[in-house]
């Protein structure tokens with residue numbers, strides 16, 4: 513079966529990428545953004561002037577590898593990055609992208625299940641994005657990765673989630689019945705014939721939020737609808753899998769989607785959830801929202817005694833915006849203090865606190881919360897006390913961190 517999976521990604525490397533585009537844009541995302549790694553794995557305290565070893569397990573055509581290699585190069589980090597994949601074709605694309613940028617990555621062709629034998633050493637960070645759900649035994653995969661992790665290291669993972677993929681698995685079964693073991697190109701052709709014929713009641717047809725087959729060409733169609741092996745994990749299943757692998761979840765990306773209060777405003781209902789631990793709240797939110805297609809999250813070793821997640825506490829915490837710049841966001845927040853965000857059919861409207869524009873205008877990725885408070889107290893009348901400022905910042909943080917835009921680091 514691994515051979516079948518390999519053959520698919522040799523024929524249709526995923527996601528399809530043109531190395532020439534490296535000249536015009538850097539693809540960024542989650543997991544493996546350097547701010548997220550620092551935030552969830554190193555409590556915002558990783559000194560990136562020190563050597564850093566990262567493994568991309570099933571790195572594919574290189575989105576994550578290119579992003580982190582570039583971000584570490586920009587920081588001057590003495591980094592050693594290994595890209596491991598079954599598919600030589602996918603690796604050739606990733607290698608061409610890395611070469612275009614003049615970056616250095618080591619490419620190894622093979623299975624993450626063979627990590628113990630590959631002798632690649634231990635890693636501070638491992639990315640495994642969109643891979644574990646294609647393994648015959650995802651737990652064996654997770655365990656192999658756990659063994660390759662340094663004791664204080666962490667992993668960024670993405671796996672499919674069941675409810676947002678409603679309609680995918682029945683359609684995969686239909687296509688298996690129609691196309692069986694036909695050559696890969698014939699299976700694609702059959703899928704293209706079937707798609708426009710789906711009756712209005714078909715669940716894939718009724719789920720308009722799946723679009724890889726439309727936006728990513730043959731590779732996208734194959735990956736979504738013709739994959740020989742894929743499965744999805746609910747948060748509850750994931751929690752068990754992670755624990756069985758000797759790991760613990762440090763944080764879920766896009767945390768707002770895992771917060772029941774993002775969907776409900778009935779206080780009686782919300783009060784019933786008060787005693788739940790965060791993962792049970794997240795499991796509830798997943799069932800409630802019904803539209804989550806993937807789970808992206810960070811894990812660390814269960815035996816790691818440290819609290820690895822950065823908190824927005826204390827005057828020395830430095831808030832850092834992911835891509836955008838604070839003054840631009842501040843300008844928008846001045847005219848409209850409601851953030852609108854669309855998630856696969858769900859429109860959330862999230863109010864920002866009154867001081868949001870003043871705080872955002874002063875977030876530059878280097879100022880501490882203490883410095884932001886001091887600067888703000890000189891400019892705003894009446895000048896807010898620290899406690900009032902912190903309460904406003906916490907509300908802002910809950911929203912923007914929940915959306916994956918704002919992280920915390922500490923000065924090295």
Ligand SMILES: C[S@@+](CC[C@H](N)C(=O)[O-])C[C@H]1O[C@@H](n2cnc3c(N)ncnc32)[C@H](O)[C@@H]1O
Pocket residue numbers: 517518521526527569570571572573574575576596597598599602622623624625640641642643646647735
């Ligand atoms: C859906 S793609 C994801 C690629 C990349 N991680 C990303 O997110 O853009 C899955 C990749 O995992 C690779 N893969 C699947 N099983 C693997 C295994 N056992 N060991 C290493 N790579 C594997 C495939 O060859 C493919 O390139």
